[in-house]
Amino acid sequence: xxxxxxxxFAFICGIVVxxxxxxxxxxxxxxxxxxQNWFMIIVGFAILLGQxxxxxxxxxxxxxxxxxxxxxxxxxxSFVIMLVLGLLWGTQEYQGLLGHGLAVQAWLGSKPFDYLxxxxxxxxxxxxxxxxxxxxxxxxxxxxxxxSFESNLLMITAIIVxxxxxxxxGMLTSWVPESYSFWHLPNLSDFIMEYPNTAAQRAIMISAAxxxxxxxxxxxxxxxxxxxxxxx
Numbered sequence: 001x002x003x004x005x006x007x008x009f010a011f012i013c014g015i016v017v018x019x020x021x022x023x024x025x026x027x028x029x030x031x032x033x034x035x036q037n038w039f040m041i042i043v044g045f046a047i048l049l050g051q052x053x054x055x056x057x058x059x060x061x062x063x064x065x066x067x068x069x070x071x072x073x074x075x076x077x078s079f080v081i082m083l084v085l086g087l088l089w090g091t092q093e094y095q096g097l098l099g100h101g102l103a104v105q106a107w108l109g110s111k112p113f114d115y116l117x118x119x120x121x122x123x124x125x126x127x128x129x130x131x132x133x134x135x136x137x138x139x140x141x142x143x144x145x146x147x148s149f150e151s152n153l154l155m156i157t158a159i160i161v162x163x164x165x166x167x168x169x170g171m172l173t174s175w176v177p178e179s180y181s182f183w184h185l186p187n188l189s190d191f192i193m194e195y196p197n198t199a200a201q202r203a204i205m206i207s208a209a210x211x212x213x214x215x216x217x218x219x220x221x222x223x224x225x226x227x228x229x230x231x232x
Contacts, residue, residue: 007222014220054079085112157192164189 013035020032058072066072089104089111090096101111108115140158145151163169169185176183182191218224 003225003228006228007225011220011222014216018220051079082113082116085116089113157196160185161189161192164192 016028016031016035020028055076058076061072062069062076086096088096088098089101090113092111092114105111110118143151143154163172164185164187169189173184173186181187215224219227
């Protein structure tokens with residue numbers, strides 16, 4: 001019964017959600033609103049559970065001095081600082097337990113939470129993405145190695161798009177007459193991004209949607225039971 005009850009509940013909720021998309025009338029519209037409110041409540045508890053799990057995992061690694069334990073300590077301290085500042089003075093839109101903290105805002109120029117977010121988190125995020133750019137460039141170099149027709153096509157397309165997004169690409173094809181403006185690298189790059197690239201993205205989105213539909217049906221029908229903690 002402990003396993004059958006979640007399966008029955010998932011089946012009923014799944015059928016109601018699917019039916020509400022095809023029958024947007026009473027009582028399905030009221031039921032879907034209720035389910036969405038329940039979902040938000042569950043998400044709130046899930047966030048709290050995730051925070052507790054974060055504390056337990058980091059404290060365990062700090063206590064046992066695992067490799068790079070000081071990074072976990074820094075992450076835990078940062079989490080606590082942001083949590084406390086958010087609770088005390090809130091964010092830009094919402095007030096905290098101590099109100100909006102006008103005196104603190106006058107001193108820092110913004111609320112403490114927003115100040116750290118703008119001056120610490122965002123620069124660190126920019127640094128992280130800058131480092132990722134090198135890995136992307138390395139992966140692109142390996143992908144563009146000429147081995148087959150597909151890799152040749154990928155390399156040629158990438159070169160056209162990259163050059164078309166720069167002023168150098170416009171200079172290279174500036175001699176082409178206006179009657180053949182389609183072959184200007186910027187225009188050719190725009191064409192590739194607007195038509196072939198969009199078509200490929202839509203194919204990927206359709207495939208992802210079919211995968212989501214398949215996974216949802218498996219959960220609704222009780223075939224997929226991994227969310228119960230076991231495949232059985």
